[in-house]
Amino acid sequence: MGKKKKKKSHVPFRVNLLFFSVFVLFSLLILRLGVVQIVNGETYKKEVDRTEDVIVSNPVPRGRMLDRNHQVIVDNHPKSAITYTNRNAKQDEMLQVAERLAVLIDKKTDKVTERDKKDHWILKNPEAARKKITEKEWKLFKEKKLDDKQIYKLQLKRITEEDLKQLSKKDMEVLAIFREFTSGYAMTPQIVKNEGVSQKEYAAVSENLQYLPGVNTTTDWDRTYAFESTLQTVLGRVTDSSEGLPQERLDYFLSRDYSRNERVGKSYLEMQYEDVLHGQKSKEKLITKKGEILGSELVSEGQRGKDLVLTIDMDLQKAVEEILEEEIWAAKRTRGTYLMDRAFVVLMDPHTGEVLTMAGKMIGKDENGKIVLQDYALGTISSSYNVGSSVKGATVLTGYKTGAITPGTTFLDAPMKIAGTPQVKKSWFNFQAIMNETRALRISSNVYMFKTAIEIADARYAYDQPLGFKNPNAFEDMRESFGQFGLGVRTGIDLPNEAIGYEGPLRLPGFLLDLAIGQYDTYTPMQMAQYISTIANGGYRIQPRLLKEIREPATEQEELGPIWKDIQPTVLNTIDVSERELKTVKEGLRQVMQHPEGTAYRRFADAPYSPAGKTGTAEAFYDGPLKKKGDKLIDVMNLSLVAYAPHNNPEIAMSVIVPWAYQGRSGHTANYEIGRKVLDRYFELKKKRMSGAEQEKPAEEDSETEEN
Secondary structure, X not given: XXXXXXXXXXXXXXXXXXXXXXXXXXXXXXXXHHHHHHHOHHHHHHHHHOOEEEEEEEOOOXXXXXXXXXOEEEEEEEEEEEEEOEOOOOHHHHHHHHHHHHHHOOOOOOOOOHHHHHHHHHHHOHHHHHOOOOHHHHHHHXXXXXXXXXHHHHHHHHOOHHHHOOOOHHHHHHHHHHHHHOOOOEOOOEEEEOOOOOHHHHHHHHHOHHHOOOEEEEEEEEEEEOOOOOOHHHHOOEOOOOOOOOHHHHHHHHOOOOOOOOOOEOOHHHHHOHHHHOOEOEEEEEEEEOOEEEEEEEEEOOEOOOEEEEXXXXXXXXXXXXXXXXXXXHHHOOOOOOOOOEEEEEEEOOOOOEEEEEEEEEEEEOOOOOEEEEEOOOHHHHOOEOOHHHHHHHHHHHHHHHOOOOOOOOEEEOOEOEOOOOOOEOOOOOOOEEEOHHHHHHHOOHHHHHHHHHHHOOOOOOOOEOOOOOOOOHHHHHHHHHHHHOOOOOOOOOOOOOOOOOOOOOOOHHHHHHHHOOOOOOEOHHHHHHXXXXXXXXXXEEOOEOEEEEEOOOOOOOXXXXXXXXXXXXXXXXXXXXXXXXXXXXXXXHHHHHOOOOOOHHHHOOOOOOOEEEEEEEEEEOOOOOOOXXXXXXXXXXXXXXXXXXXXXXXEEEEEEEEEEEOOOOOOOHHHHHHHHHHHHHHHHXXXXXXXXXXXXXXXXXHHHHHO
């Protein structure tokens, strides 16, 4: 037998193949590691070490407002606050922090909505919320025939009142806190509580900040008013943290680096000068890595808002308001004053347009229902009235400008009858006399103004005959001229929402005559002050203003910083009349108060400051808060007064308006009483300050001598 052949084993081959494969794989792995470490190592290392810088802006206190004598009117009062900054935390993490914070503070739940409760219930009860969806609906969801939003809407719809009753009082506090957490942007501090934060709450939160990621204790600010309600309607308001940015100006503020929950001026001076009062926010750089904050770095400390020095004299403002209150109540004790509820005074420097006083008082009810006089200074620019004969200075000057009359033109003052007009057009007294413009102003002749208006319209008057106007633009000519004085146009005052008054719509000849005596169009108290200032200063219409200067914020709260901007007077236009014409009208206005025949002579004859001015009584219709829809028109009398002093070198101009003063043909003269007392108080206060300054001067000199 031949030798048996030995069977060859395949095991070593398979082992070798395995080893070879492992070798190849390890070689590839080593090659890949080499590429990673050598070729891309630095790039990957940078990616691992990469951090992001996020700039966070923190609000600063607003600038203050001071009066012309540097008395603080509006300031900031610090108050404790608790904030939350969302550092890209998940909802369950934020909820956990809210639950911890709810143990340390009390939080009001009045702003929690039903939708908030439902959202919170779903977050707290995920399994129960899941069961609100049927198996069929979950199947549709898996088949992508329903999306997340549709499922969530179904859950919200199926949550019952019984479900919501499961939320305890503490749950509601947690929800209120969680609601604040989620209402802001990531990396932006959000106010959680800033009203009524007790020392105990503030300390407890401060001590537990390590367990409350994102929560911080800080200082917030409230606006305070040193003179309480005085002028508050004009000073304006600031939004609170829950209001944040006004929706109608959202894009404007967001483009200027404001956060949505930031407080801004929402009305009048606070809104008008928001850019100045707001200040420069402090900036902090947060160093983050994958959403986690590793550290922070202060970029800039920021600076509180600049201070506004207003033209208002608060001592004078308060004195005028007291006079208004006294005279309103005194007038209300007379007959026919049921509808009277307000009065206004504006005091202005006729040469600079600086408003020294902007006072308005209106009868209303306080929170307890008690009848009180409330601040309505805003009414000096936002409400308008028929003012009567006070505008006759503008009528005469319009007559000059249009060539209808010249200095010395005379007319017979006698009752006028115009065909188609039911009532006789006449003066307040049947003078039956020839008079020029000076006497017409002095005794307040209506007929002189009527005939001036007829000349402007290029018409001819005959008793009981129609007035045929050859000048079809008579109304436009008179209104354009009146506008040059500030009547019926915006004065340009640095406040939003200024009214221009009401322009009578009909163009019948009789209404042109009414326009000439202030009984057709309506004007605001501020317009009246600008009008008389234009005459007082020699024919320059000056823009009225409340801002005197802007100051840099001082390092010490009680100090006043350097001037950042000094506001200069702005001339809007000049009146196209000659010096002689203007002098003639000014003489007529002087005689109103200083000539025995003048309509205001009895009240102003003994005034030591030599005033000039014009009185007004307008037949008007009541249009106040007591008027109801469908009511018949009620006849009332409006009272007005414009004045300046001294007549030969005016330093103060004034307008007084008492709307709906009384019913009937005669009544009180609150416009005279208010005007006299206000001008008296202005010059008394000026004298007192001058004497005080003189007394201080020698004392300063003595101290210097002693030091030397």
